[in-house]
Amino acid sequence: MSLDTNSDPQSPPQPIEPTKIAVLKHRRGSRWMHWINFPLIVIMIWSGLRIYWANRVYAFGILSWEWFMFFPESFYTALDLNQRLARGIAFHFTFAWLFTLNGIAFVIYTWRTGEWREMVPNRKSLRGSLDVLLHDLRIRKTEPPKRGRYNEAQRLTYSLVIFLGFLAILSGFAIFKPTQLSILTWILGGYTSARVIHFAVTIAFVLFFLVHILQVARAGWRNFTSMVTGYEVTETDTSGSNRTSPARQSMEAADG
Amino acid sequence: MAEKPELSMAAYRQRTRRSLLTGGLAALAGFAGWRWVQDQPQSHNIPTVLRKGHEFNEAVWSGLFREDHQARTFSRSAASILRVNGRQGLRSEIDLADWQFTVKGPDGTTLGTHVLNDIKQLDYFETTIEHKCIEGWAQITNWGGARFRDFMRLYEDQLPDNISHVYLETPDSQYYVSVDIETMRHDQTMLTYNNLGVPIDELHGAPLRLTTPLKYGIKQLKRIGEIQFLTEAGRDYWGERGYDWYAGL
Ligand code: HEM
Numbered sequence: 054m055s056l057d058t059n060s061d062p063q064s065p066p067q068p069i070e071p072t073k074i075a076v077l078k079h080r081r082g083s084r085w086m087h088w089i090n091f092p093l094i095v096i097m098i099w100s101g102l103r104i105y106w107a108n109r110v111y112a113f114g115i116l117s118w119e120w121f122m123f124f125p126e127s128f129y130t131a132l133d134l135n136q137r138l139a140r141g142i143a144f145h146f147t148f149a150w151l152f153t154l155n156g157i158a159f160v161i162y163t164w165r166t167g168e169w170r171e172m173v174p175n176r177k178s179l180r181g182s183l184d185v186l187l188h189d190l191r192i193r194k195t196e197p198p199k200r201g202r203y204n205e206a207q208r209l210t211y212s213l214v215i216f217l218g219f220l221a222i223l224s225g226f227a228i229f230k231p232t233q234l235s236i237l238t239w240i241l242g243g244y245t246s247a248r249v250i251h252f253a254v255t256i257a258f259v260l261f262f263l264v265h266i267l268q269v270a271r272a273g274w275r276n277f278t279s280m281v282t283g284y285e286v287t288e289t290d291t292s293g294s295n296r297t298s299p300a301r302q303s304m305e306a307a308d309g
Numbered sequence: 310m311a312e313k314p315e316l317s318m319a320a321y322r323q324r325t326r327r328s329l330l331t332g333g334l335a336a337l338a339g340f341a342g343w344r345w346v347q348d349q350p351q352s353h354n355i356p357t358v359l360r361k362g363h364e365f366n367e368a369v370w371s372g373l374f375r376e377d378h379q380a381r382t383f384s385r386s387a388a389s390i391l392r393v394n395g396r397q398g399l400r401s402e403i404d405l406a407d408w409q410f411t412v413k414g415p416d417g418t419t420l421g422t423h424v425l426n427d428i429k430q431l432d433y434f435e436t437t438i439e440h441k442c443i444e445g446w447a448q449i450t451n452w453g454g455a456r457f458r459d460f461m462r463l464y465e466d467q468l469p470d471n472i473s474h475v476y477l478e479t480p481d482s483q484y485y486v487s488v489d490i491e492t493m494r495h496d497q498t499m500l501t502y503n504n505l506g507v508p509i510d511e512l513h514g515a516p517l518r519l520t521t522p523l524k525y526g527i528k529q530l531k532r533i534g535e536i537q538f539l540t541e542a543g544r545d546y547w548g549e550r551g552y553d554w555y556a557g558l
Contacts, residue, residue: 075321077314088332092339108445138444139551143355146553147362231441232380232523232558233373239381244439244447282328284316 075284078202080166084283086159093152094258096144097221099132101255103141106134111252123256146229153222160215171201172215174208181205189268214261217254224251354551367555374491380522380558383437388451388505391440393512397546398484399532405516408480412464413537420467425516428500431455435506436497438522440529441558443547452520453503458494461538468538476543477519480534487543492523492557500533525556 079087105111106129112122129135163169185206187193197204203211227238227247241247269277279285316324349356355363412421435453457475475493478485492498498521502509509515514531521529527547537543548554 073318075316075318075324077312077316081312088335092343104445108442110446139547140355140359142443142553143359143363143551146366147359150362150365230370230558231439233370233375233378235378235381244441248445248447278325278329281332282321282325283312284321284324286318286321 072288073286075286077283078279078285079283080168081283082162082166083159083168084280086155086162087280089155090152090159093148093155096148097152098255098258099134100141100144100148101251102129102132103134103137104145105252106136106141107138111249123252149222149225149229156218156222171203172208172211174205174212178205178209182209210261210264214258217257217261220250221254221258224248224254227251353549363553363555366553367557370557371489371491371555374557376491376495380438380497383439383449385437385451387449388437389448390505391448391450391513392446394442394444394526395484396512398479398481398530399512399514400483401481403480403511403515403532408516410480410517410533411535413535414468415472415538415540417537420464425502428455428460428502428517431459434499435503436499436522438497440520440522441525443525443527443552443556451505452499452501453506454499454501454517454520456496457498457500457519458496460500461494464538469540471540472538474539474542476535476537476539477530477533478535479530479532482534484530484546485544486519486528486530487539487545487548487554488519488521488524488528489542489555492521495521495523497522523558525558527552528556 102124105123109123134141163172181197181200182205184193184197185204188196189206200208223237224241224247226234227241228244228251231238231244231247238244238247241250275286346356346358349358351357352360409422409424411419412423414420432455433453434456435451437449437451439447439449441447473490474487475490476485476487498519500517501514501520502517504510504513509518511532514529517533518531519529519533542554545552545554547556
């Protein structure tokens with residue numbers, strides 16, 4: 054965040070809670086799109102599983118040995134997925150547009166505001182993510198540094214999940230209109246292959262979601278509310294070479 | 310309004326209260342929207358807004374329809390006999406030797422009747438395509454028969470210009486579909502009597518069925534008993550049961 058406003062040397066800062074400050078972390082557009090995306094993706098997964106129910110064919114295993122079948126029978130009963138194909142399709146094909154529009158809006162927004170810089174991984178991200186993982190699993194003591202807003206593992210997963218979002222959309226349209234959009238279907242290896250991709254993406258979303266919830270819970274209430282309020286409280290440097298204090302002063306002046 | 314990059318703690322607290330309130334209201338609105346969708350009056354077994362969603366998709370994709378765009382074809386060796394799915398309309402006995410079907414105009418008047426040999430008089434056409442079921446499976450198979458377009462030519466003089474759909478039903482009227490005319494006129498839409506080079510068997514629609522790779526299997530009516538040309542969409546068995554009337558691929 055670059056701010057060229059300078060404090061007026063005549064009026065020294067009022068030391069109201071000198072060590073804490075709230076810094077803008079998620080802009081309004083990002084927040085709204087994040088929270089709009091949440092119910093949409095839940096609806097897409099749920100209606101997608103109602104579709105999958107009609108032809109339950111995917112399993113993990115080697116040759117004839119089946120290790121895990123998607124899904125056990127109780128799963129369908131618990132989530133009301135039985136005998137709901139027509140409704141599943143109706144929800145899926147209507148909400149697909151909303152999910153797609155929100156996704157496109159998010160990318161345009163992220164690009165126009167430059168927010169993407171906070172999210173793109175680089176060559177070191179893979180290595181850095183491993184450090185984060187080891188730290189999170191309490192195998193390593195030192196906390197790996199953040200690069201800007203996010204640490205390397207966050208950069209990697211957030212970029213990946215946005216990519217997955219687009220893969221869900223592309224594979225979705227590829228199996229939605231395999232003739233009219235035959236080029237897309239061809240790129241994804243044909244109808245059957247696009248369908249496997251579409252399902253795999255769904256599973257990946259669910260896994261991401263579980264880890265995401267866990268990490269947000271671990272990061273605490275104030276991190277969570279930053280996705281609602283936009284701001285996160287940070288401790289400022291008391292040594293005087295405080296990056297943020299001039300801005301804060303001018304802001305308080307403006308508030309006053 | 311641009312958001313400030315930083316807030317004092319006092320401003321932050323106020324902000325938090327306000328945002329949590331907005332968030333709570335938005336969540337409530339979202340939930341209300343969800344209830345609203347669920348509690349909609351039904352339109353053929355699905356909430357009306359979702360039926361509108363299907364109709365929106367139909368408008369988009371029929372608008373993008375190109376008659377010269379073909380569904381992918383495969384080598385004949387990849388083809389196999391389809392799994393049997395859906396026996397609606399096939400449950401009654403049929404005497405293949407005695408079978409015939411009628412053709413009707415939009416007002417319901419009978420324009421003609423045909424036996425299988427009439428269809429066999431038309432140019433023979435064979436194709437290997439991927440058949441897709443709305444339940445989620447797909448299989449490559451081979452169909453042989455006449456193009457529907459060639460068949461329709463027999464009636465062109467007797468039909469008004471504004472034919473928009475073709476309605477087909479089984480001899481016992483238990484299964485019926487309505488298909489848009491653009492799809493019916495397409496190269497790959499056929500009155501099919503051969504499967505993998507031999508006459509089609511009963512469970513796959515003997516003696517004559519509709520096939521087209523441009524629609525899901527639900528539209529590809531087996532055992533034709535009647536064909537009617539329409540100036541608007543007609544009844545549709547699965548459409549009435551909550552599925553999309555268009556069901557295009
Ligand atoms: C968050 C995004 C999405 C998720 C989690 C999702 C999930 C699913 C799942 C689990 C299935 C069942 C897969 C199977 O039976 O093989 C499915 C089917 C399908 N999805 Fe999606 N989907 C998403 C987005 C989309 C989009 C954007 C489209 C575009 C129109 C789409 C179109 C389809 C189609 C055409 C089917 C197959 C329907 C059928 O065969 O009857 N999906 N989806």
